[in-house]
Amino acid sequence: MPSVTLPKCPHHIAPSPTQLDLDFADLAIIDLSKARTPEGRAELATQLRDALRTNGFVYAINHGYTQAQRDRIFDIGDVPFTAVPPEEMEIYTNESQKLGYYAGYKARRYWAMDAENNVWDQIEHYSILRDGNERPHPQALRPFLPELDAFTRHNHFNILYLILRLIALSLELPEETLVEKHTFEGQAKTSVRFMKYYRRTEEDEEKSKHVWLKGHTDFGTVTILWSQPVSGLQILSPDGKWRWVRHIDNALVINTGDMMEFLSGGFYKSTIHRVVQPPPDQRAYDRLGTFYFVAADDDVKLLPLAHSPVLQRVGIERRCSDEEAPLAEAWRKERTSSYGRVALTKGSENNTEEEVIKGIVVKHYN
Template identity: 45%
Template sequence: MPALVSNHPPVRRWIPAPVTKEENIDWADLTFVDLARAKTPEGRAEQVRLARDATHRQGFFYVVNHGLDQAIVDRMVDIAALAFDDVSEEEKLRYQARMKETGEYLGYKLPQYWHIANGVKDRIEHYNFPRDTSRRDHPTVLRPFLPEIQRMIEFTHCEVLNEVQKLLSLGLELPENALPDLHPFDETNHSFWRFMLYNPRTQEEEEKTNNIWMKGHADHMSFTAIWSQPVTALQIKDWDGQWRYVRHVENALVINCGDSTEYLSGGYYKSAVHRVVKPPADQEGYRRLGLLYFHYMKDDALIAPLLESPVVQREGITKSISGDPPTQETWRKNRTAVYGVSQLQRGEDGTEYEIVNGVRVTHYN
């Protein structure tokens, strides 16, 4: 990944929130996977074990020493702010995503689209780029930065997630390219990049939603890569069923295992249930701006267990889709179209759920 150079177009700085100083926060104990250490045989064996066990137990872990300078990540956050602060409402509407119609997030998801609870809708805004940014047009202010955004997408896909997938392939006792080969960086792949902004809410909205900004859920794709940012609001439903906060780690990514990988591994790797909640008191009023990459398999891949894995054979299949498994294309479009807007049913355990492709998809308030 090339370093910053002087001929990049200028962009004003985004001033991030200070890291919380509140005590008594229940932090999740997440594993650190070090990609630099994975370059030696001894270190690689260690990182395979760490990545495998973390994904089996929690479905969340950090990636560090990935090779990208913090300054490039900071600049990408600066660019992200333009998508929300320097684009008119009229232009946002022109680039509004048609999730229900297309099953894709590409373009803007504007606030007040998803239902949270008790009549309260979200205050979340995001702008989504296809894996290949040239596939579609973009708001005027973002166009000068498309080469940088494209390089960031490729880095996250190929140098981070595909490297993680090599470790997890070995964790399933498969050839290291088993998972990366299912996630090529080409026209068959519809992974996407997101600039995401959480806006503060009113006290009335907080009370009606019990401080939940986004319901607990598992992502439907293979993995989500979240570049760590300082507003403490992301929680995981941990291995013991408790909700715990994800701590900010400078220049780290939080890797989130999704449902597709859980099905590929027959349930051995766990898709991570997570949610976003009101930040601590010393971060109230700050906007939460993030960089995320949602990683899919190629469209014709089946959402079905990798039966050739000795781990899957030995551990057995605990999670699979009954009947004919859907393709990645069918799965991603159907899950995207209904998220946050379908009529949910109430489960006996107090959760809410919907049925997609014959699968019970659970939402946690």
């Protein structure tokens, strides 16, 4: 067969991982290549269960993309920020507050990080919906759409579905229980997202105490982060301390969100994380991230999977009554529209702020 010639793309040069001895979280690493057999999936389901119930985050390796393929995606991921002129960016900028989902660009200074001190985010991101052809894209990105479509499908079918099957097994449910709630065709608002965290002024760093993105939970079921070397992601550990997430070459960092907490009856919590200023040896660099953000199909009612033998044994934690459980679409729209755009009230716990969505308290951690 003739070789496929890929369109040229400038190479994104990332810095070396930090050399500082930071307080890194001790996260488990699961080997997805073991999922080829029933025995391997049973082993992985137990490992994943223990990891997600301990820290809420887990590394995954051997996910089917080589280091070269991963590097190519990061090269493409930098295109929306480095190869598109500002006037064209503006054409493809959308307000998530109005849409209820992310598509195209989110501009910098859109989210209030500290309204009292007038500190706004310096994060620009570009989101590509599940169907990359659903919305037009900047000229510079169009040659790469076939590769991005393949990347989206790989995340969905080869990574997400594997994780959802393992979670179902951990709940002693049929493997396809959660897969059926995350159909590719019904995932129009699930997206690949490239995020560029830009450096901030010293004044803003002091005002925000070096926090770039407040402690929060993701609104969906599963988030897949492709590990990158500029440190900044921290998780709230079980002992109440914020710990750094270490970079591992060509690994995934996976966590659960609100919708998984609803569906699992609190067995899997929506995990709390934040982004802070990188360590001193990396502060000269901007931070490029690649994500696959996943939500359940819009028509899924976010009810606990009460028929799970595990939940029947350990009990169910509900954030609302079954009658008031929101649809996935409603939860997605409300969480997306409000994030960084509405005033928060002081929380009942120390260093927290709150908002109420669909009658449910959503916490933000300072």
